[in-house]
Amino acid sequence: MTATPTTTSGGTGAGSSAAGDGPVVPPSSLQVYRELGDLKRLRDARGEGSLADRAFVRSWRTLLADPSPAAVQRLALRETAHALAAARLAGVDAGVLALAGLSRQERLEVLRRAFDAVTSTAEGGLGDLVDLRAALDPDPLDEALLPAEPGFVRALVRQPRAGATHPVRPRIVVEPPESHGDHCFATAVYSALVAPRHGVPRGEAFLVALAHHLPNGDLPDAGFGGEVLLGEHYLPVLAALEERSLAQLPAAVAQRLRELLPQRELADNPVGRVFNTADVLDRVLQVHHHARAAGFTADQALDDLDIVHPGAVQQFQLRVLAEAGIP
Template sequence: MTPAPATETVAPLALGPAVQLLRELGDLKRLRDARSPLSLADRAFLRSWRRLLAGEEPGDVARAETAAALAATRLAGVDASVLRLAGLSPEEVVDVLRRGFDAVTSTAGRTLGELSDLREALGANASAGPGGERALPAPPPFAEALVRQPRAGATHPALPRVVVEPPESHGDHCFTTAVYAGLLAPLHGVDRGEAFFTMLGHHLPNADLPDAGFGGEVLLGDLAPRVLGALQERSLAQLPARLADRLRGLLPLREDVGSALGRACTSADVLDRVLQVHHHARAAGFTAAQALDDLDIVHPGPVQEFQLRLLADAGLPVR
């Protein structure tokens, strides 16, 4: 949809130390475990829609899912349900989740402002968070389609597309940008829930429209607003009227940088697109030294000396 025009010029935020935290959140698109073939981000995307269909307020969903995502940057799939399965008490579950949360948020300093509401939300996650999803309704069909729909990546109407493997899904992108927007929202004076909800639904047309990227939208020309608008309405029709009407009112603002909501959403979108490209560049340039030297893949401990000698004798010295 064509965004409302910007009405004022406002300088973007200086995010500085928060970029590493955002990069780690983006990696949830690439983390998986044995419970599902989907990435952690795709699963959180579907769970967020299920919670909304169950009647939870967007603000509550935003806080719970953003807090869980922050903890997952360090704990990966070790969430509340896994910890409860291992026999931990609710208090012990919260302690572990908060250690993961604190480990990643400490790197951002005060750049993202006060995060105590998110840290507090981990307490609710420990008893009714990601592990309690079996009682939730099924996700709307468009959400399942967005998880299956790959993103186009970098495209241009006059140039060959840059194909990278594996592509992220629209569920990956929408959840990641929703978390980014929810984190940035208070810095713009916007409610976390509004920003999160807007970005969770900002690619509704792509449930039906295969992604040809920026290049494809340019080639659609004057027909683009009609195509995108019709397909967005097909997805909105799958939501209860109260949610559809609320989202329909928010979406036109998401690229209007004259509005605080638009600045939070536009920032989230461009950060995710650029960090995704950086991920592929890093993956292409990965060296063994990064894992062996920087990350101590032969971990310090009682058997390290034995392992280092073994590797040296095999012609695979670590240092």
């Protein structure tokens, strides 16, 4: 599934920028990554699990429908583009907009508006996004036409992440835990965004991250502490259970993953650098999310986020709160 990198911006998404040109993840882009991470926590009534979990399942089903390099590239572009739009629109996607009667052009305008709103906060720190913006699809995806996902995919959606653990210290338990589907999809989208900085096609980067927790289809997550305590058994256990998941895939897909996945173990190659950038971002931003949630104050909602929205009834609502003694 390896695509040939191009030196033209906006083509396959593996543009000419080198990692040495500046930070791979500039501070100006962190808000976008945080908002993308929130897809692990956003839900709606149209399906089970978070938006990220559902995108994780959909991505695997789409991959099985056509695992060719070109199709994997299209998958990465489409899912990443729509994830960026969903960072602001949440579950209001092309399907909902079509149900509400918006024309194809109107749906595309809404998706582009959301995409531009979130990406503009990065002040160019995400690099060239022409190929991603062009991948916004106003036509709802008919998931009924896609093949069923392998068993390990649903298992990863059910399998919670361990969070922060240590071999000689008590774990820090945070609720609710994210799933492995959440983490893999977020890491896949982050990887697709970072990939051009290292000359890696977005599709290849997306695929590695999507598949990087195959052993956890069977292996409950005990975190870093569990890895250390498994000791000499840890790598053999991972290898055996990864093969159990690979065996559920078509032979060509499994073989390509056997070639790609080992590259993520080190940062001495482009695929490894992309993956490890995205993986550490997601793991640490997840911890920051829990810290922010624990420190959330009413003032942030009232003053910073305008929970009492500007509009025709805002002054009336503010008076109600003031008279009730609610600051």
